[in-house]
Amino acid sequence: MMSRFSCFYLCLFFLTTVNAEITGFPFKNEKEEQRFRELSSELRCLVCQNQSLADSNAELAQDLRSELYQQVVSGNSNNQIINFMTKRYGDFILYKPRFATKTLLLWIAPIILFIVGFFCLVRFSKFKNHPQKKEIPEADLQKIRVLLQAEEEKK
Amino acid sequence: MSSQIDKESRLSQKPKRLIYILPLGLFAVLMVIFFFGLGLNPRLVPSPLIGETVPAFSLPKLSNPNELIQHTVLKGEISLLNIWATWCASCKHEHPVLMKIAQSNEVQIYGLYYKDVPSQGVAWLRSYGDPYHENAVDEEGKVGIEWGAYGTPETFLIDQKGIIRYKHIGPISWNDWKTTILPMINTLRNNNDV
Structure with a gap:
């Protein structure tokens, strides 16, 4: 020690x-x-x-x-x-580095990248949370109901 | 009806596919930047003195410490100012090229004898030959700072008006002289004639 x-x-x-x-x-x-x-x-x-x-x-x-x-x-x-x-x-x-026209990109790139990243995040998470609902034709729904009914009756 | 839905879904997929290619595209752009950026030599720091008049100095001559040499000698004619020292190995490497340039009579070479003992410089020039029109002794390196010197040898090309036109960092090779410095001297000379 x-x-x-x-x-x-x-x-x-x-x-x-x-x-x-x-x-x-x-x-x-x-x-x-x-x-x-x-x-x-x-x-x-x-x-x-x-x-x-x-x-x-x-x-x-x-x-x-x-x-x-x-x-x-x-x-x-x-x-x-x-x-x-x-x-x-x-x-x-x-x-x-100084803040000048030559170094402008260097200084503002992080801000731009942050905005782009934020935009992407919002945009893509929207797709995930609200998946497009597919319309199921009424005829198919009818079939499903019949099948479910049959299943229920079996028990 | 169903064929129309297919068409629509294909259309909505198009921009999505582009997004999948985007990372690859960004990667390609980065590769191009790195390819050129990493090829640059970080030792070659661009001089802010280019386009400026020569920094002032008044220093003892190497040939005669009792006499002073001033920056005003760099006005009137196209000249080179070479920063050198005997402790600088690359300067020894560059020396024969400077001798050849001096013999070509295209341009006067002035020397800034940088952070070194005068007697050693005199001995060096006696044994290897003297390509310099005149040498200014900057024992403390103060004038070197004025010229933004950070690694010998460094050579400045100065025009007739005493404006710095070009800076060469590191030893000048015969090829540098032929392909870069001499053509610049010729252009400066022609511009002045007009």
């Missing part, structure tokens, strides 16, 4: 790995640090493309992190920083 102490030390171990990326960057206040964290996890590292700037240890990611740090500390707004990055590296640097 894991003792409380070893658990505590294990937690410390993970804490240090999470914080590894911001060592060496002194922040004036927590707000700045928070902003730096958020932005560095929203921006993609272009060298190792499935990692954010916060996760990556590539040279370029380090450079872009220090660029990001400089801009956060000098008080640039998130929008200004995002614009700076996309002007140089394109929309690709953003993990979350």
Whole structure:
């Protein structure tokens, strides 16, 4: 069984790995640090493309992190920083695609698919719940009645 | 009477059959999208700088650290800006092609010596040959960020007005030069004559 102490030390171990990326960057206040964290996890590292700037240890990611740090500390707004990055590296640097004509389909496809799915659901379940009634000719009904009557009389 | 009912029921079945084919159709569309989409190279990130004027810089020359070279040298004539470093293996691979391009005298090649020690670059050019008109030393990689560099070698084609026309990511092969870059240079030259 894991003792409380070893658990505590294990937690410390993970804490240090999470914080590894911001060592060496002194922040004036927590707000700045928070902003730096958020932005560095929203921006993609272009060298190792499935990692954010916060996760990556590539040279370029380090450079872009220090660029990001400089801009956060000098008080640039998130929008200004995002614009700076996309002007140089394109929309690709953003993990979350922008809402633009180029990405319109990407954003509205889920809504369209939901509507289509809903429509299909309504349409097809209607068929199931109300199967078409077939008119049975009166002559056949008469036959059935006779047969049932005969069955009844047998008992 | 009964034949009419048959006809009607057959008619009402028609749209139903189409619906059964729909998943197959969607699957086919997806296959086409995947076929082309998965063939794309995710390393080739389109540059937003195409059509823009060259980002400004003022950096020491590799040949003489006391002199500065500025982005203004990229205006006036068609030129290539090649981002390279001695730690970059593909740059070594690309180097002979750059030598050949330089010898063809079609275009001036400028270099952005990226995140590397100047003395090593000088030694490299001395031993392998120097295809560059001039090199700007970007030791910290700040100017590299301005140009949106993310993997050396990268080469920009810049027109007479200092506007970026094309970006080649990765080493240029002789074939790239012949089939893509040189024709673009010729078009730019012809457009300017008119």
